[in-house]
Amino acid sequence: MNTLEDWLAHCERQHPQGISGIELGLDRVRRVARRMELVMPCPVITVAGTNGKGSTCAMLEAIYSEAGYRAGVYTSPHLVHFTERCRVGREAVSADALLPAFGEVERARLGDGGSGESGVVVLTYFEFTTLAILRTLSESGIDVAILEVGLGGRLDAVNIVDPDCAVITSIALDHMALLGDNREAIGYEKAGIMRTGRPVVVSDPVPPQSVIDRALEVGAQLWRIGKDFHFAGDKQQWGWAMHPSHGGRKYSGLAYPALRGANQLVNASGVLAAVEALRECLPVTAQAVRNGLALVELPGRFQIVPGQPALVLDVAHNPHSVAALAENLDAMGFYPVTHAVFGAMADKDLPAMLERIGPLIDRWHLSDLPIPRASRAEDLARVLEASPVASPGGRSRVAGCHANPMDALRAATSAADPADRIVVFGSFHTVGGVLRDGVPRLTAPHLSN
The missing domain is CATH 3.90.190.20 (Mur ligase, C-terminal domain)
Known part of the structure; x- marks a missing residue:
């Protein structure tokens, strides 16, 4: 397998017979990640939700890039080329840059990674490609990793990485055969990316109770739109503010995000809360926020x-x-x-x-x-x-x-x-x-x- 196309075809052939090649669960991917000794050497933001994930990741990437950080982003699916899924320094990585990581995943899943573990692990297409992209990001000298959940959250391959901040965007009915047939069940799956003692930003204005309950159960620091932070705007500009209990930071006179659509203010509000949550390890200036929101790009979103x-x-x-x-x-x-x-x-x-x-x-x-x-x-x-x-x-x-x-x-x-x-x-x-x-x-x- 000498090309990315060869490797992707190989990944497709590995599918367990789940629903359309989807088989949720972390056991397989964790075993291979352990053999690879996969660790993300920088702060991690994981983004889950039904809609708004891609926009949220793009705005985070733009703001941190404008602040001078080297951001690594993993999103899915792609529009045209697979390499869109992995961006470093605001550019999609080259196909050739991914090849060593695919080879490493293959050796590890076959038990040839030198970890002492034996036995072949069969990975889904998403699990295999996720591990390859996470390895590529971990070796790219990035300052912050922004990871978009592929499906659900609790059992998604991305969830093998512990986030320093979790973001949950809007929750709606989708993928019900896999995640549940109501918002409470789906919300529980999304809430699986929360971690004890770490912030979770919920930008759904009316989140399912299961999300709130899960945050209390695991002891996550819950930041909710409309309660812990809020936004307001008119036709020309908008503003955002944190509750005083979270420091009370405010932004006023913000231009609307370059991404079109009224729903983008909700996404942008969650983004600013995540930036605030990680301010101690990733300080960001007000100008970087303004520039990032003004310059963000994301094809295919209105x-x-x-x-x-x-x-x-x-x-x-x-x-x-x-x-x-x-x-x-x-x-x-x-x-x-x-x-x-x-x-x-x-x-x-x-x-x-x-x-x-x-x-x-x-x-x-x-x-x-x-x-x-x-x-x-x-x-x-x-x-x-x-x-x-x-x-x-x-x-x-x-x-x-x-x-x-x-x-x-x-x-x-x-x-x-x-x-x-x-x-x-x-x-x-x-x-x-x-x-x-x-x-x-x-x-x-x-x-x-």
């Missing part, structure tokens, strides 16, 4: 691409995030026709997603996705046609089914007028499919007439 027609890219893929997308689309103003390029996983609550955003979509261009868990475009069409949003005589209708997101985007562009809007959403794979050759620049054919 990303508006200039051109005609307007193009919006958003990885919203569950009812909660789709509701936030719908709110942000509402705030954009009037467009004669809104076209959707949509592809989604089969295990998502499609009726709930369509109920919220359906009234904003006039034409649906549906796409297959290159993953077994995905719904076929024809199946999505049947769900849509049975939905009240696409009832006979209604505005919203299926315009076509396509083999991939790029074909769907081409069809939407061909059908759109310059004043229209195209929204690409439903999955990381949907957005990644239109970003594969770079950010598309649209020109409606009507402009050349």
